[in-house]
Amino acid sequence: MRRTAGSGEDCAGANRLARRRSGDYTAGRMDIDPVDFLGRRFVDAIVAAFGDGFADTDPLVRPAQNPQFGDFQSNVAMGLAKRVGKPPREIAQTIVASAKLDDVCEQPEIAGPGFINLRLRADALPRLLTQLEGDLTREAHSTVREASSWASGSKRVVVDLVGVNIAKQMHVGHLRSSIIGDSLCRVLSRVGNEVIPQNHLGDWGLQIAMVIASLRRRGIDLDSLDLDALEVEYRDANLECKADRQALDTARRIKAGAHRIAEWEAQVAGAEQRLEEAKSTLVRLQSGDGEIVAAWEKITAITLAGCYEIYDLLDLNVTEEHNRGESFYRERLRPVVEEFIASGIAIESQGAIVVEIEGDDTPLLIRKSDGGFLYATTDLAAIRYRVQELGARRVIYVVDARQRDHFRKVFEAVRMIGWDRLPDGSRAELRHVPFGAVCGEDGKPLKTRSGENIKLKDLLIEAIQRAGAIVREKNPDLPAEEQSQVARAVGIGSVKYADLSTQLQKDYVFAWDRMLAFEGNTGAYLQNQYVRIRSIGRKAPPDVRDAAAFRIEAPEEKTLALTLLRYPGTLTSVAQALEPHRLCQYLYDLAGAFSVFYTQCPVLKAETSQLRDARIRLARITERILADGLSLLGIRTLERM
């Protein structure tokens, strides 16, 4: 919310409103999510009772936290007390009297200071479950989501994710952006958005020029390099260009031996020369020099080939077509700065061009005093492209939390110049999704013993190996081929789930034994619950009727049914808040509700075939939602494990 402050109307909010006011439940069709459609009925009742000025009221309908309070509750009356000028219990009475609820609910009860407690009618759950089931099948889904609250409307959304750097391997630093970004893409797409992933490659600038210069000077054949070798070259080239002035000064200050000082003088002189070479190489690259560009393309191709292997291991829905690196914006940087200057928003300061940001003591630099551009310049160009050319209503940056200040400034600069305006004049939502560091068990950012970044490939292979060892121990009878598939699904799934299941902005501790546990809120636990349910389906006799009447009688059945109905609302909330851990928590709740149901209510061994078929139907919906939810987290499901 704070992020969009000052940006005029918030499109998500406006959309929610439009939805609430267009309730057509009188036409006989019912929506799936009770929180949503009950909420709309409450808003209608509030408007009827207190006037149009209350049309934007949030009805505060929630699943009841305690079964003794019913199935759902609304907390809206207390908040209305001041505005209406009446006691909350009286307001609750008024709302209940004017709300149309009797087709789905028992008579509401008013409790405590003004809570409105709602209990679904016995015949409502089967109807709702039938609709949910229909919506979960692929064909029905596309039609229902246009008409129902399942989606918040079709929107084009850009998600900035992964962010690989040319000439470098992917390392733990890329893990979270990849996993979180990919999952958000899947969820956003699931609720009806047109998602455009954008991989903002670090493929332009002095760093790249350093490697090219170094490789050319030493006559190294690019065709002989793989990504491992290229990365070594990259590191060496950077070191070569780095003048250690401090060491030289120290040597002089402590009056080190002449030999020692001469060594450092040589280092500094050498580094300065290398840096000059790199700079001139960069100029040639920028001016389109054929040889240099060819080398650049080669290096890019080597790097990306290595990265695609990682994408594949991680099952990312990100491909070559989503590459939009810094080089893509190179011709757009000059106009960015020129227009900022022309509009009077950017000014000169100490030779550089800067944008002053209100309430910030340091400005945003968009051009260096030597005329060069900075990565803020590229980000400005990228947002302009994404909003005005791609037509994105939301631009989402899945980038680590340390860049908070940077994005706040860049977004503010964009709003100042108005590049967040879409062709229809509305403003796009710019969102940074900040995530915390991946730490080792010592609480410090995860590194190898020698202090280097851990290669992503090594980390993922270790995950698969560890999962494989566990699977071999727990299920030695599984064929070897299947074992390796399970190891991969469980190993990668565990890493992903650990990453997605807590609040993104917090640092999290990378602990193998915890994330690979088969109990508790883990990926493996959910994968296994899915396997358990699948086995019911496999054993179901052929005479089971798919459309058997639901029979929601036992409390465990009711809890499961109510949990199932929370799925659509969970997805829209994840898409809106951009918090995948809500989906994880939901799936864990669902698996738990099923587990209780399954121990208390015999399914295949139910007393009658009617009851059996009704319970199998519940199990099948659970199975579908678990599979769908896990797929939205980018986690594979299995038949056996």
Next chain:
RNA sequence: GCGCCCGUGGCUCAAUUGGAUAGAGCAUCGGUCUUCGGAACCGAGGGUUGCAGGUUCGAGUCCUGCCGGGCGCGCCA
């Protein structure tokens, strides 16, 4: 020095965005069941939500000030 983020049982995390008695898992202790995949289920103990104020019908959540930890602070990305 300025700014931002985070402090919740022994450990790892939730808390539907200000709602009713702060919930799970691990660990500990006890129980269920002649296994639908037991990789299960039920129960117990364990909390002054870092500290102190404030706002209001109501605060883990919002405001102020401290304490502790992390991160960031003009020409790198």
